[in-house]
Amino acid sequence: GQQVMQIPQYQHVQEGEDFTTYCNSSTTLSNIQWYKQRPGGHPVFLIQLVKSGEVKKQKRLTFQFGEAKKNSSLHITATQTTDVGTYFCAGSPNSGYALNFGKGTSLLVTP
Amino acid sequence: ETGVTQTPRHLVMGMTNKKSLKCEQHLGHNAMYWYKQSAKKPLELMFVYNFKEQTENNSVPSRFSPECPNSSHLFLHLHTLQPEDSALYLCASSQDQETSEAFFGQGTRLTVV
Numbered sequence: 001g002q003q004v005m006q007i008p009q010y011q012h013v014q015e016g017e018d019f020t021t022y023c024n025s026s027t028t029l030s031n032i033q034w035y036k037q038r039p040g041g042h043p044v045f046l047i048q049l050v051k052s053g054e055v056k057k058q059k060r061l062t063f064q065f066g067e068a069k070k071n072s073s074l075h076i077t078a079t080q081t082t083d084v085g086t087y088f089c090a091g092s093p094n095s096g097y098a099l100n101f102g103k104g105t106s107l108l109v110t111p
Numbered sequence: 112e113t114g115v116t117q118t119p120r121h122l123v124m125g126m127t128n129k130k131s132l133k134c135e136q137h138l139g140h141n142a143m144y145w146y147k148q149s150a151k152k153p154l155e156l157m158f159v160y161n162f163k164e165q166t167e168n169n170s171v172p173s174r175f176s177p178e179c180p181n182s183s184h185l186f187l188h189l190h191t192l193q194p195e196d197s198a199l200y201l202c203a204s205s206q207d208q209e210t211s212e213a214f215f216g217q218g219t220r221l222t223v224v
Contacts, residue, residue: 045212101154
């Protein structure tokens with residue numbers, strides 16, 4: 001079945017440093033979504049990418065979808081302590097199954 | 112507030128108990144989901160309902176029994192659980208099953224003793 005892999009599992013940065021998490025799928029995805037879960041909270045939708053090679057920005061966050069629609073990345077510029085949490089990617093294959101989530105990347109930002 | 116409400120927020124149950132988790136969404140969505148989140152295997156998809164019909168069951172043990180009486184409500188009936196079933200159970204809904212964003216409830220923290 002489809003698998004969505006995420007790396008790294010954990011990342012610890014100093015405030016102001018950049019951060020990137022990568023997501024790879026074993027199959028072509030119809031779309032990919034990114035979610036953020038704060039400690040003790042629930043996943044909250046950030047963005048959806050649909051087109052091959054698509055790039056979207058939200059303030060300090062940049063999301064990319066690979067040309068082959070099998071990989072994606074989330075890059076945070078100049079991290080802040082409010083960026084702490086676990087970032088999940090989630091995708092569904094062309095055959096129309098529900099979202100499969102990666103295991104997430106837990107980001108810790110120290111001031 | 113995401114529009115998806117889960118009750119109870121916390122539950123402690125013995126291995127011989129029977130309990131139910133409830134999820135309600137006020138968003139007019141057609142698809143609803145149960146996810147299990149534990150330290151070892153984050154965000155495992157358990158069940159999917161689309162227009163009240165179960166469309167996915169990811170090899171979940173029969174001690175977990177879902178029920179979707181209408182498109183706004185989803186239940187997860189629990190019986191004879193094991194300690195390893197202790198986890199955060201998250202309900203989510205989306206406009207459709209495939210491409211739209213998922214809105215999560217705050218989850219039920221389940222502890223099996």
